[in-house]
Amino acid sequence: MKTRLRGLLVIAMMASAGCSSKTAVTSSDSDAGQGSSLPGSTSGAGSAASRGYGFDEWQTGPVGDVFFDYDSSILAAEAQQRLTENAAWMKSNSAKQVVIEGHCDDRGTSEYNIALGERRATTAKEFMTRLGVAPSRLETITYGEERPFDKGQNEEAWAKNRRAHFIVK
Amino acid sequence: MITCGMNSRTSKGVIAAVLLLWSLFLSPFFLHAEEQGEYIAIRKQGGGKIALVLDRAAAKGGKESEWAQEFDKTVKEGLGFSNLFSILPPPSNVRAGSDGKAGGVNFGALSSVGAEVYAGGAVSKKGGKVNIDMEVYDTFGTKLLLKKSYSGKEEHLRSLGHAFCADLIELLTGKKSFFGSKIVFISSKTGSKEVYRCDFDGHGVEQVTNFRSISLTPVLSPDGRYLAYTSYTSGRPTLYIRNLQDNKISSVAKNGVSVDPSWRNATELATTLSFEGDQEIYLVRPDGGIVRRLTNSKGIDVSPTFSADGRQMAFVSARNGLPQIFIQDMQSGLTRRLTYSGRYNTQPSWSPAGDKIAYSTWEKTGEINIFVINADGSGLKRLTSGVRENESPSWSPDGSMIVFTSNRQGGKKLYVMSSNGENQRRLLQVDGDQMQPSWSLFR
Numbered sequence: 001m002k003t004r005l006r007g008l009l010v011i012a013m014m015a016s017a018g019c020s021s022k023t024a025v026t027s028s029d030s031d032a033g034q035g036s037s038l039p040g041s042t043s044g045a046g047s048a049a050s051r052g053y054g055f056d057e058w059q060t061g062p063v064g065d066v067f068f069d070y071d072s073s074i075l076a077a078e079a080q081q082r083l084t085e086n087a088a089w090m091k092s093n094s095a096k097q098v099v100i101e102g103h104c105d106d107r108g109t110s111e112y113n114i115a116l117g118e119r120r121a122t123t124a125k126e127f128m129t130r131l132g133v134a135p136s137r138l139e140t141i142t143y144g145e146e147r148p149f150d151k152g153q154n155e156e157a158w159a160k161n162r163r164a165h166f167i168v169k
Numbered sequence: 170m171i172t173c174g175m176n177s178r179t180s181k182g183v184i185a186a187v188l189l190l191w192s193l194f195l196s197p198f199f200l201h202a203e204e205q206g207e208y209i210a211i212r213k214q215g216g217g218k219i220a221l222v223l224d225r226a227a228a229k230g231g232k233e234s235e236w237a238q239e240f241d242k243t244v245k246e247g248l249g250f251s252n253l254f255s256i257l258p259p260p261s262n263v264r265a266g267s268d269g270k271a272g273g274v275n276f277g278a279l280s281s282v283g284a285e286v287y288a289g290g291a292v293s294k295k296g297g298k299v300n301i302d303m304e305v306y307d308t309f310g311t312k313l314l315l316k317k318s319y320s321g322k323e324e325h326l327r328s329l330g331h332a333f334c335a336d337l338i339e340l341l342t343g344k345k346s347f348f349g350s351k352i353v354f355i356s357s358k359t360g361s362k363e364v365y366r367c368d369f370d371g372h373g374v375e376q377v378t379n380f381r382s383i384s385l386t387p388v389l390s391p392d393g394r395y396l397a398y399t400s401y402t403s404g405r406p407t408l409y410i411r412n413l414q415d416n417k418i419s420s421v422a423k424n425g426v427s428v429d430p431s432w433r434n435a436t437e438l439a440t441t442l443s444f445e446g447d448q449e450i451y452l453v454r455p456d457g458g459i460v461r462r463l464t465n466s467k468g469i470d471v472s473p474t475f476s477a478d479g480r481q482m483a484f485v486s487a488r489n490g491l492p493q494i495f496i497q498d499m500q501s502g503l504t505r506r507l508t509y510s511g512r513y514n515t516q517p518s519w520s521p522a523g524d525k526i527a528y529s530t531w532e533k534t535g536e537i538n539i540f541v542i543n544a545d546g547s548g549l550k551r552l553t554s555g556v557r558e559n560e561s562p563s564w565s566p567d568g569s570m571i572v573f574t575s576n577r578q579g580g581k582k583l584y585v586m587s588s589n590g591e592n593q594r595r596l597l598q599v600d601g602d603q604m605q606p607s608w609s610l611f612r
Contacts, residue, residue, distance in 0.1 A: 071491065071513070107535075108513060108531055109516050109529060109531070109537070110385070110604070110605070111386060111428055111429040111471055111472050111485075111515065111516065112469065112471060112472070112485060112492055112516075114385070114399075114406060114426070114428045114429070114471075115441060115448050115469040118425075118426050118443060118448065119448070119469065122443075122446075141404065141405045141426075142405075142406065142426055143383075146362075146383050146385075
């Protein structure tokens, strides 16, 4: 199950528009993405998918989102790699601050998911702090299941919604 | 501004509670109630439905007839909502006399249709106000059980009807009912999640907040004085406590987030806070001050709910991995695991009328179902099944019913059921999603 999910994930990334690898997303890329994103869109699985997994219309900065397994705030290898890259970017852009939003899929119950979302955000923050980013530059918030990236009721949508989402202030 | 005269201590309690509610939520009005007769509980726990003949109160015509009709409708709906009665049509010759006065009840006719209890009365106009004299008889013993007058302004006829329902149910069951209680909940009707409230039966829906943000988990204090809820108005989920008398709002001035408050009593509530790093449950005062920390375990601790005496707290903890429900003794701090069945048990709600805890289980099938378990871990019972996601159980103040959220017909809507899972039905018709209902303790 987990392996299949990872497979889907990779396929989604490969199928994403453009050829930029996940490490090569620059501010200008994301700015362009912002400009063409659907205004205020909270639904529309299609638009999110076409933008590339992890770089959908909610992605507003050069630091990438990290994703989690079901009911977990544990950082998988991929997530740790992404956070390491994010930390490097933070170090070379020392004036920047980011907000880390914790999100969950909408299965399970909403009160528990608010708490789970916070753990996802703080886990990501703690990882970057250990790599030398000042904690004061990393603000966390949780949305639980309140702001899904994809409202679909399938594993692809749920996987997109289980994330720590980075916004550069 | 409110007058009431009566001579029964029990009735005083009911009326006082009703008056408290009215003084909180409605404009004040005048109530005068008198009664005679004796109160006896003729019902045993677990008995079948009470066969009741409800006779429309006699009226001389005109305005009085309209009042009688509305009172009759309110009482029928109120008693119907309780699911305690089998309401029978009155036999044509039930009143031997036609004067509508006390006496003259044809007990033979009532017995022949199988009625156990007969209720009837007369409506009159007294000093511009509605006056309803009600009588309740035990039809087998041919005994007068209750004789009481309900008086108030025309616009409060519904409350008069519910006052009679409350008296009748307390008389017959020996227990206070839920008439006069409120349900607070979240609705996305306007496009953002706001707090709403309605009467126990879904009537009188009104929007309480208009923050255009995300508001969650509203809960009224046991005395109805405060409304506590979590809201994103500050940008992060924060606990707010609104005094409903002067609308002053307090919050917890700490970093981190707040999740899912619950009242322990009129002066203390508990919520999850994360300002110390890990998510722990804290006891908080209505002014936002922190009394003390209650939990101390790595991992998520959320959704406190208290036993009626406030001595024990059930809550959700992921200390062993997946979320399960635990019970903590408030004095000793000793904690034990309550749920062992199911891998994902959340949203506990402790019955205010007994040591039962309702909660929801996310099952392997993908369904979420509501279960009830005794506080000692025995008597596990599933109340919903086969109808998608059923969540957020909350007990009526008398413990006879549970309000919950279900998406069985599409969107999330509010439903009610008896505490044994019977008679599940929609509570109200409102656009958008409705969720996180909480039934008030006062009535």
